[in-house]
Amino acid sequence: MAREPVILVRDLVKRFDSMTAVDHVSFEVERGEIFGLLGPNGAGKTTTISVLSCLTPPTSGEARVCGMDVTKDSLGARSRIGVVPQEVALYPSLSARENLAFWGRMYGVPERELRERIDGILETVQLASRASDRIDTFSGGMKRRVNIAAGLLHRPDVLFLDEPTVGIDPQTRRNILELVLSLNADGLTVLYTTHYLEEAEFLCQRIGIMDEGRMIAVGTRRELTESIGATQVIRVVADGLDADAATWFKDSPDIDEASVIEGKISIHARVGANLLPTVVSRLSSSGASIHSVEVDDPNLESVFLHLTGKSLRENDQ
């Protein structure tokens, strides 16, 4: 008998009055996996996590966590999850230890184990030395780490991280991503929402791309890029390029597309790196003076662009 996924979402719909925030979304997350929900703001990622966290009931469809239906066995489901909200949801005037003790009690951590667990989790997030300090004396990054610790204290089966790196500095962001990888290495299942495609690419074993409430694609990065036939792009900046240069390459059977715009030629090919010597040689022999060459792998941006006709980065701004 096949093991049930840790998270099962099937045909999930969530409407707020006339607005459909989640529109027939389905996906599964296996035990020990980091699954990313990638999409621009307003795509329905947070609403999906809200349904899975039992914060809001679904309009229709099915959502199960650790085999428990989030509407029928809300308390059971909630006891198995750890939620790290997008905002730092802590009490600023209390110490890190007091905050963690409170959240531990809310999740039913036995009193006799509480202190030991708090010490352990503060070590994990590298804040043991600040245990007794008030949260409002912490930097933004430190608050984020305590925010994550509060979601881990009760040792959940699955951790929901809702855009945990929004508005923080690169160093803290890197620390958080490494922490998530480390937790996952210890066997924790993670559902991670983000609108930063680099994070999804770096962190997640599988990714679900959402837009306007719909799940438009699900798979590994390779599966996603291959599904749209995405290509590598060779970009060459050179003097002496003319429109004919693009025509030479378009005629090649290994090249899908080529264009010259303002002294830069872009060549799209399924295995662009293999064509690099040919491209450089051809341009040099035509008299062009090459300044730089770069090869871009196909990424989730290409997938999002292909599927929605718009850039994920544009939505970011």
Added chain:
Amino acid sequence: MRSVLSITWLNMRLLAADRSAFFWLLGMPVAFTFVFGIAFSGGGGGDVDPDEIRYALTVADLDPGPLSDELLERIEETDEIDLLMLEGPDAGEEARRLVDEGERSSALVIPPDFSARLASGERVALLFHRNPDRTNPQATRRTLDRIVARLNVEALAAEGATEAYSLLWGDPTPGTVRRLSVGVEQFVRESWETPPLTVSVERLGRSEPSDVPAMGFQHSSPAIALMYVLLNGLMFSIMLVEERRFRTLNRLFTAPVRRASVITANFLWRFVVAMFQASVLVVIGALVFGVDWGGSPGGLVAVFAAFGAAVSGLSVLLGSVARTTRQAQSAALVLALSMSALGGLWWPLEITPRAYQIAGHVVPTGWAMDAMHALVSRGHGLPEVLPEVWTLLAFAAAFSVAATLAFRSE
């Protein structure tokens, strides 16, 4: 149960983390109790003894004769009135002007022919000016009426004695009339102390049994305690708004905690703080201001508990419907101050018009103050204040149901 107690403890810990909270919970009420206590005591810090109050009366004595002097001596002998004498031929006009322009509350004008006319047996009227905006003239007028009544009794008794003498023995000589007059005066003076007809007044309760309100600290201590339990309780609605703003309430609902537990804990910690605050203020009232809280600790606990429950329910309701901290703060202030004024916490409802007294019982404060008045001023016990306690519990139930329906995490 563990989650209810944990959330209750957390909120009290959050409150304790805010040092200024103690000032608002205890410091301000004590200061207000002192100020209101003094204001309603008439000075000296103790409650007013009506027998010790002296009122001022402006007097324009235009009569050169001896009887006006005697009248004024009689007034002074009462020890109830301080005479402020106006001199000069225009004293009568001056007295009228002073009262008319509000500089004096009342004035007595003794006409120029007062002695002459009284001596000849004619009727004489004293002129009493009073300013309608002042209340003092009522007491002054009562004292004056009492003295005039006695003088009338003496005069009428002398007339009656002279008339009786004439019927029995013919017209009296001037010397006989004088002797009759002195004798009657002597008789009335002695008899006045032990009159044949009196009204026996039985004082019941701790203060006046009727509608005379408690004053001084006996009023201000319970009133300010209720007012600050209300004001602070409603201000705690801000913490619920803040919990939503910090998203901690939202996070709480992702934990395996029942909604009912979260709401119950929000009622409970507010109630516990209200009872703590009330207890400390009662002790301070007794020890510092010498307030006699009555002989029914059970009644006192019941009233504060029912009132605290009503305030807790209203606080959670307000915290649930307010969208911003500012909204909650403004609404709390407006509600607390208007309910305090309306419910008789700033001044006794007994001195307000009937319509005001009815309006005062539309809000919990009116009922709570009634119960306090019964316990503290009249020495009643729990059975006598049960109607007020039940009414306050009805308020608590109504607010709590509304709060439960309105409670939201976002």
